[in-house]
Amino acid sequence: xxxxxxxPLQDITIDKARGAWxxxxxxxxxxDMYGGHAVISIGHTHPHYVKRVTAQLKKIGFYSNSVHMxxxxxxxxxxxxxxxxxxxxxFLCNSGAEANENAFKLASFATDRKKVVAFTGAFxxxxxxxxxxxxxxxIVAPVxxxxxxxxxxxNDTEALKQCFSKQGKEIxxxxxxxxxxxxxxxxxxxxxxxxxxxLCDTHGAVFIADSVQCGYGRSGRFFSHxxxxxxxxxxxxxxxxxxxxxxxxxxxxxxxxxxHGMLGTTFGGNPLACAAALAVLEVLENxxxxxxxTAISKYLTDELSQFSGIREIRGQGLMxxxxxxxxxxxxxxxxxxxQGVFTGExxxxxxxxxxxxxxxxxxAGVFLKKFGAAYQTxxxxxxxxxxx
Ligand SMILES: Cc1ncc(COP(=O)(O)O)c(C=O)c1O
Numbered sequence: 001x002x003x004x005x006x007x008p009l010q011d012i013t014i015d016k017a018r019g020a021w022x023x024x025x026x027x028x029x030x031x032d033m034y035g036g037h038a039v040i041s042i043g044h045t046h047p048h049y050v051k052r053v054t055a056q057l058k059k060i061g062f063y064s065n066s067v068h069m070x071x072x073x074x075x076x077x078x079x080x081x082x083x084x085x086x087x088x089x090x091f092l093c094n095s096g097a098e099a100n101e102n103a104f105k106l107a108s109f110a111t112d113r114k115k116v117v118a119f120t121g122a123f124x125x126x127x128x129x130x131x132x133x134x135x136x137x138x139i140v141a142p143v144x145x146x147x148x149x150x151x152x153x154x155n156d157t158e159a160l161k162q163c164f165s166k167q168g169k170e171i172x173x174x175x176x177x178x179x180x181x182x183x184x185x186x187x188x189x190x191x192x193x194x195x196x197x198x199l200c201d202t203h204g205a206v207f208i209a210d211s212v213q214c215g216y217g218r219s220g221r222f223f224s225h226x227x228x229x230x231x232x233x234x235x236x237x238x239x240x241x242x243x244x245x246x247x248x249x250x251x252x253x254x255x256x257x258x259x260h261g262m263l264g265t266t267f268g269g270n271p272l273a274c275a276a277a278l279a280v281l282e283v284l285e286n287x288x289x290x291x292x293x294t295a296i297s298k299y300l301t302d303e304l305s306q307f308s309g310i311r312e313i314r315g316q317g318l319m320x321x322x323x324x325x326x327x328x329x330x331x332x333x334x335x336x337x338x339q340g341v342f343t344g345e346x347x348x349x350x351x352x353x354x355x356x357x358x359x360x361x362x363x364a365g366v367f368l369k370k371f372g373a374a375y376q377t378x379x380x381x382x383x384x385x386x387x388x
Contacts (some may be wrong), residue, residue: 010336017044020356020363022342032197033367034342038181038213038319038354041240042283049279056275065265065311071274078281079251083222085235087252089258092269095240096212097125099248100175102263103234104129105207107173110256115167117174117205119154121183124175124210133175137181138371154180155188157195168203173234178224181354184346185314185321190228206256207232216375217284217357218315220294227316234329238257240357245276271297289357293317296364301351304367307375320353321346331378338377339370 002336014030016023020043022032032040042049056071063069072092081087092104093099104116118124118133125131131139132146150167152159154176164171173180176198177195180186200207209215209232214224216237225232238248249268252258267273284290297317304313304322312323332351344352355363382388 014111018341019043019046020359028340030336030342031341031367031370032342033241033353033355034344034361035354035356036110036244037239037344038218038358039239039242039244041116041216041218042243042280042287042289043356043358044244046243046283049284052275052279052282053245053272056271059271061272062267062270062384065269068272069269069274071271071278072269075269075274075277075281078278079249082281082285083235083251084226085231085251087254088235089254089256090249090251091251091258091263092247092273093265094246094267094273095125095237095248096210097127097130098146098265098268099208099212099238099250100114100124100130100133100208101127101237103175103208103236103250104133104173106234106250106252106256106263107208109262110206111172111204113170113172113205114148115150115170115172116139116148117150117152117160117163117171119152119176121154121180121186122175122177122210123180123182123213124177125212153300154183154186155192157192160192160195160199162309164199164203164205168199168205171203171205173206174200175206175208175210177210177212178227179214179219179316179319179354181319182214184323184350185352186317187314187316188225193225193228193230197232202235206234208234208236211235212238213354214316217290217293218319218354220290220297222290224316224319241280242273242276243249243280245273247273247277253302286356287358290317292359293357296359296361300368301359302363304371307372311376311380315353315386318353318355318359322351322353324349324351328375328378328384332376335370339374341367341374 013025014022076090122135124133131144132149209225233253235251314321
C-alpha cells in the first residue's frame with residue numbers, strides 16, 4: 001500500500017530530536033523554529049517527559065473511560081491550576097478539530113440553538129463543523145457545507161454588534177482564536193474579545209476560545225485571550241498540550257452542565273495521553289516557560305525589527321509572524337536548505353516562528369545569525385536581478 005498523498009513534502013527525513021534541535025538521517029542538524037507546527041511546547045524528548053510517559057507505559061497504556069482514572073483527575077487539577085481556571089471542567093479528546101467539534105456540540109446543547117459565528121482568516125480544523133467554521137472554501141467538502149456558520153470580519157466589533165442585534169436569538173456560540181495562526185499571526189484586539197464576551201452575555205451565547213495553537217503558554221500567558229482580561233466559556237486546547245503526544249481537550253466553565261451521553265470518546269484521556277500532558281504542565285511550571293517565552297520573544301522581535309525588509313512583525317510570545325514582501329518569498333526555503341532552520345509559513349508571505357517555549361537566548365541568537373545570512377543572500381539576489 002502507498003500513503004495517501006496529502007502533503008507537499010520537504011525532501012528530509014527527521015529521525016532524532018532534542019530540545020530545539022532535530023537531526024535528519026544523514027546526520028544534518030536543524031534548528032526547529034517551527035516546533036513541528038506549534039506542537040513542541042517544552043522541547044523535543046525532554047527527559048522528564050520521556051521518563052513520565054515511559055513509566056506510565058510500563059504500568060498501563062490504556063483502559064476505557066468506563067472506570068475511574070485518577071490520572072485524569074490529576075491532570076484536570078493541574079491544568080486548572082496552571083491555566084488559572086481551577087473552577088472549570090475538563091473533557092479530554094485527541095485533536096484540535098475534535099476539541100472544537102465538542103465545543104460546538106456542547107454550546108448547541110446548552111443553548112438549544114444552531115448558529116455559530118466564526119471570522120475571516122479563522123482556522124478551526126478539518127472535520128464537520130470545524131472545517132465549516134474555517135475560512136477556506138477549498139477544504140470544505142460538499143458534505144461539510146452548512147448554513148449554521150455566520151462568517152464575520154475578524155476584529156470588527158461593529159459587524160459583530162449588528163449581527164447579534166439581528167440574529168442574537170439564534171446564535172449558539174462565537175468562536176475565535178486569540179491569535180490566528182494559519183491566518184497569518186493576526187492578533188485579536190482586546191476590544192474585539194471584550195465585545196464578544198459582552199454580546200455572548202447579553203444574548204445567552206457561548207464564547208469559545210480556540211486556543212489550539214495560541215494557547216498552552218505559547219503567547220507568554222496560558223491563554224492568549226487572557227491578555228484582554230476576558231474569560232471565555234470554553235477553551236479548546238491541543239497541539240502543545242502533549243508536546244507531540246496526541247491529546248486535546250476542552251475546558252468548560254462551571255455554568256455549562258454535563259449529562260451522561262452528551263459527549264464521549266474511546267481514546268480521549270487515556271493514561272498515556274494524561275501522563276504526557278502532566279509532564280508538559282510540570283515542565284512548563286518548573287522551568288518557568290511562559291516567562292521564558294515572553295523574554296525570548298522580546299529579544300527576537302527587537303532584533304528582527306532591525307531588518308528593514310520585513311514589512312511587519314506580529315504576534316505575542318513565541319508565536320511570531322514575519323510578514324515578508326513577495327520578492328523575498330524564497331527566504332523560508334533558503335533558511336531551511338542553506339541555514340538548516342525549520343520555520344512555518346502562512347499564505348501569502350508570512351514566516352511563522354513557533355519554536356519550543358524552552359528556546360534559550362543562545363539558540364535565539366543562533367536563529368538571528370542564520371536569519372541574517374539567509375536574508376542577505378535573498379536581498380543580494382534581488383539586487384542582482386533588478387540591476388540595483
Ligand atoms: C487554531 C487551530 N484550531 C484547530 C486546529 C486543528 O487541530 P488538529 O489538527 O489537531 O485537528 C488547528 C490546527 O492547526 C489550529 O491551528
